[in-house]
Amino acid sequence: MENQKVMNRSLVVVGAILIQLALGAIYAWSVFTPSLTAEGWTKAETQGVFSIGLASFAVFMVFSGKQLKTLGPQKLTIIGGVILGLGYLLAGLFGGTSFMSLLLLLGLVGGAGIGIAYVVPIAVGMRWFPDKKGMITGLAVAGFGFGAMLWVKLAGSWGHLIENIGLSSTFITYGIAFAIMVIIGGMWMKFPPAGWKPKGYEEAESATTEVNDDKEFTSNQMLGKIQFYLIFFTFVVSAGAGLMSIGLMKLYPMEALQANGFTELEASAIAGTAMAVCFSLANGIGRIVWGILSDKLGRKTSIIIMTATQGILVIMFTYMAGSEFLLYLGATLIGFNFGGNFALFPTITADTFGAKNVGQNYPFVFLAYGVGGILGPILGGIMGDMGNFPMAFTISGIAVLAGTVLTLMVKPAKK
Secondary structure (H helix, E strand, O other): OOHOOOOOOOHHHHHHHHHHHHHHHHHHHOHHHHHHHOOOOOOHHHHHHHHHHHHHHHHHHHHHHHHHHHOOOHHHHHHHHHHHHHHHHHHHHHHOOOHHHHHHHHHHHHHHHHHHHHHHHHHHHHHHHHOOOEEEEEEHHHEEEEEHHHHHHOOOOOOOHHHHHHHHHHHHHHHHHHHHHHHHHHHHOHHHHHHHHOOOOOOOOOOOOOOOOOOOHHHHHHHHHHHHHHHHHHHHHHHHHHHHHHHHHHHHHHHHHHHHOOEEEEHHHHHHHHHHHHHHHHHHHHHHHHHHHHHHOOOOHHHHHHHHHHHHHHHHHHHHHHHHHHHHHHHHHHHHHHHHHHHHHHHHHHHHHHOOHHHHHHHHHHHHHHHEEEEEEEHHHHHHHOOOHHHHHHHHHHHHHHHHHHHOOOOOOOO
């Protein structure tokens, strides 16, 4: 096959990052919550919209995986971008600050658009970079983490959108931007031609790969394997702890800092920086670094290290949230490990059940993210309304450490 007839695979990386920057919108939710609580929303309601968005994201990703072969990656991406954009646009036009309207438009519809588009860059990237699965997956999802920082800062301290144009107009602006970015990135979402391989690539078992890539499992076969459930439940607790931390990264430190003598204004600025800069930046960097590390260490070893350190950090966060320096450190380390989930779980799915079907198989694993997205933030919201944020972090940390034990039990899958 002549090289000039094949698309430059670097364009896949550019498209993937552009798409994921827009999809990272879901993590920007925390920047809207202070305005909504000022309108009378409870903490549980603010976390409820976030949780529905995460659950919708995960469920529609399964649908997207099933349609990948039928519709093709390019069409799926564009459909996802249009739905995401419409959710935010309609929320701005008709939602206002109504709980039910924002629950449906931002949570359900917005989450659906993200879920439909999300799996495509991962599946396409692994086909173009079979030699560097961890690295390409890390890069493909890094934009998701960096996107959170971008949209939070534009709405807040960089662009002052909420202050200058209000919530509704911010939603409209974001909806248009999201749709344009995903559609442009989607233009490069194409699978390589049949039989194509990178120059010099030999399809052999890597020293860090638990299972040979030629062992391809269908989704039904995968669902019958204990390995799937061990990976799934580890992802539930690991994602749930991180998502709870995201949802509370503004509210909890504000309370803890004020209890230690900071003014409300100082506490708000410090907590905002912890979420929008420390957590979000580390979240994006963690995806790339953990992806590259897993190509060298192996996916299983990487997940064991990541979850063990994350469990300890989440428990310790209850002692870190009230100090400016320790808050920045804790947010950075928790964000870094949280980002690793999105590079490591797609690749362990590919290694364990085959790379060719990862577009169909990973959405089932990713349902764990939806489960964690319900359990984690709602636990945080309920505990927050009871005035006991520390208990929420302690419970989550212990659960993540249990996930470390589950990962130790993962063995190669056999047909």
